[in-house]
Amino acid sequence: MLISRKTKSTSTFFLLMIVAILTALFITSCVEDKGLHTPTPLAPLAPLPAADAAVFDEGTAFEPKTLGIVPGATNSELGFNWYGGAGATRAWVRLFRNNAFVSVTSGRSGRVPAKTGGTMCGDPLVNCDHPEMSWHKVTVTGLASGTSYEYSISNDSINWSHRKTFSTPSAGAFSFAAVADPQMTRGQQNPAYYGMPAPIGNGTVADGWRLTMEKITARGVSLIVSGGDQVDWVGGSGSFSMTNADEVEYEHFFAPPGMQSIPFAPAVGNHDLHNQFAWHFNLPNVGSRIDTGFNVMRAGANSYYYLFNNALFVVLNTGIHLSSIDAARTQVTAMSTLLTNAKAAHSGRYDWLIVHHHRSPHSQSAHSAEPLLGHLVKAGLNELMESQGVDIVITGHDHSYSRSHVVTTADVNGPGVINRTATSADNKNISLNRGTVFFGFPSASGVKYYPLYHRHYDNADYPYLSNGHIGNMGTGSNAFNANNPTWAANVRRQDNTPGYGIFEVNGKTISVRVLQTSNDSVVDEVTITKPTSSSVRVPERF
Numbered sequence: 001m002l003i004s005r006k007t008k009s010t011s012t013f014f015l016l017m018i019v020a021i022l023t024a025l026f027i028t029s030c031v032e033d034k035g036l037h038t039p040t041p042l043a044p045l046a047p048l049p050a051a052d053a054a055v056f057d058e059g060t061a062f063e064p065k066t067l068g069i070v071p072g073a074t075n076s077e078l079g080f081n082w083y084g085g086a087g088a089t090r091a092w093v094r095l096f097r098n099n100a101f102v103s104v105t106s107g108r109s110g111r112v113p114a115k116t117g118g119t120m121c122g123d124p125l126v127n128c129d130h131p132e133m134s135w136h137k138v139t140v141t142g143l144a145s146g147t148s149y150e151y152s153i154s155n156d157s158i159n160w161s162h163r164k165t166f167s168t169p170s171a172g173a174f175s176f177a178a179v180a181d182p183q184m185t186r187g188q189q190n191p192a193y194y195g196m197p198a199p200i201g202n203g204t205v206a207d208g209w210r211l212t213m214e215k216i217t218a219r220g221v222s223l224i225v226s227g228g229d230q231v232d233w234v235g236g237s238g239s240f241s242m243t244n245a246d247e248v249e250y251e252h253f254f255a256p257p258g259m260q261s262i263p264f265a266p267a268v269g270n271h272d273l274h275n276q277f278a279w280h281f282n283l284p285n286v287g288s289r290i291d292t293g294f295n296v297m298r299a300g301a302n303s304y305y306y307l308f309n310n311a312l313f314v315v316l317n318t319g320i321h322l323s324s325i326d327a328a329r330t331q332v333t334a335m336s337t338l339l340t341n342a343k344a345a346h347s348g349r350y351d352w353l354i355v356h357h358h359r360s361p362h363s364q365s366a367h368s369a370e371p372l373l374g375h376l377v378k379a380g381l382n383e384l385m386e387s388q389g390v391d392i393v394i395t396g397h398d399h400s401y402s403r404s405h406v407v408t409t410a411d412v413n414g415p416g417v418i419n420r421t422a423t424s425a426d427n428k429n430i431s432l433n434r435g436t437v438f439f440g441f442p443s444a445s446g447v448k449y450y451p452l453y454h455r456h457y458d459n460a461d462y463p464y465l466s467n468g469h470i471g472n473m474g475t476g477s478n479a480f481n482a483n484n485p486t487w488a489a490n491v492r493r494q495d496n497t498p499g500y501g502i503f504e505v506n507g508k509t510i511s512v513r514v515l516q517t518s519n520d521s522v523v524d525e526v527t528i529t530k531p532t533s534s535s536v537r538v539p540e541r542f
């Protein structure tokens with residue numbers, strides 16, 4: 001009997017050991033991010049005293065240098081991105097709901113090189129004026145709709161950040177904010193350089209951005225969509241180095257608490273620089289990389305798409321430098337491929353196709369005449385929007401507000417030439433049977449206020465961008481002024497104050513309000529409605 005009891009006890013012991021080992025293997029397999037870095041052994045995860053929040057705040061609280069969240073491929077996913085100290089090589093996100101542990105997910109990390117003397121890092125022509133740091137990205141999946149979560153992040157799975165919160169949208173109606181050109185500098189913009197007023201009062205650029213983000217957060221939006229130029233010039237040099245810019249710009253950009261609670265979808269602008277942009281944001285459905293020279297590197301890789309309830313967003317890269325029509329054709333082809341892939345991936349599941357990117361030929365200040373935009377238009381940018389069925393385009397770059405007529409392209413006037421159709425008599429209602437409405441947003445921080453119709457580019461191709469007649473900007477019958485704005489111009493304003501847009505999406509109707517940050521006054525209002533038969537609406541699945 002004694003021997004028998006020992007044998008039984010030993011068997012039980014080994015059985016418990018096997019269960020423990022299998023449990024440990026299961027937990028480890030759950031948190032690995034397949035195909036990425038192999039995670040370090042985890043801090044104790046089981047048993048999980050889910051009701052005791054303090055258990056998960058063990059270790060010294062981790063403070064990332066920057067932290068933001070971005071939309072996932074669908075609303076059941078969410079991207080996290082942060083910068084940590086030098087040498088950190090892991091990334092973890094823990095999720096909680098109603099104070100109970102939900103999951104832990106590992107991700108990717110990498111090295112952001114430091115500036116050492118005069119050597120370059122990242123993009124070939126860019127000095128990285130900061131100490132060595134690390135980037136960290138985690139994508140959490142399996143989120144429920146209409147649910148509030150808490151999360152914390154860690155570089156080592158031992159020391160965790162203080163918890164922050166985010167909420168997924170419920171299926172159906174939702175609202176998003178549109179911003180452009182927060183373009184963080186180190187501090188105050190240089191009035192001697194631009195001859196322009198400070199963002200708000202005597203505040204800094206960061207102050208203007210923080211106030212805009214406070215207003216947006218208070219409006220309860222589920223998403224923030226960007227028209228680009230998140231920062232001014234990280235590691236800048238030459239004529240752009242007026243603020244001796246460095247990583248501090250990104251610290252200002254991610255500083256508002258709303259950046260950690262509302263998914264922010266960035267578009268790469270000409271100021272963002274492509275490697276720094278790619279390191280800072282954890283983007284879904286990223287396009288193919290195109291290596292054709294300076295600043296075209298990562299041109300595709302900084303394009304992406306995501307489905308948000310009944311709206312499919314495709315983010316294109318017009319931040320790159322394009323020195324020829326051939327280079328622009330390569331880029332427009334990449335845009336077309338991404339749009340085609342995005343639509344195929346979500347066929348029948350969206351009512352709205354919304355593009356956001358940086359430069360637009362339909363904005364109303366000097367930048368709309370940039371030669372680069374001439375290359376893009378000649379390469380087919382205008383036709384692409386209509387042929388792909390894009391409903392709304394959101395851009396920045398001109399640091400002023402503009403709303404176009406409904407723009408369509410027509411073969412009769414030659415390639416790239418646009419037609420326009422009117423809205424309702426009061427200009428506040430659009431029935432969108434075909435064509436695209438283009439929005440250009442003012443700076444969300446108040447950095448730089450470019451005047452309307454400002455002659456800056458003496459570009460002989462300029463009118464080609466607007467009405468198809470070759471001429472010279474600022475001269476003769478094609479003069480660019482209030483009586484002869486760009487062909488698609490409808491509403492245009494330069495209020496010399498920061499602003500943003502609120503888009504309320506309800507089925508096949510989107511109501512847009514554009515607001516000034518400082519006093520909440522309305523810059524523009526319009527309601528866009530699509531005919532019921534124009535597409536098939538399928539409820540978002542989770």
Ligand SMILES: [Fe+2]
Pocket residue numbers: 181183229269271397398399
């Ligand atoms: Fe800008």
Ligand SMILES: [Fe+2]
Pocket residue numbers: 229269270271358396397398
């Ligand atoms: Fe720009």
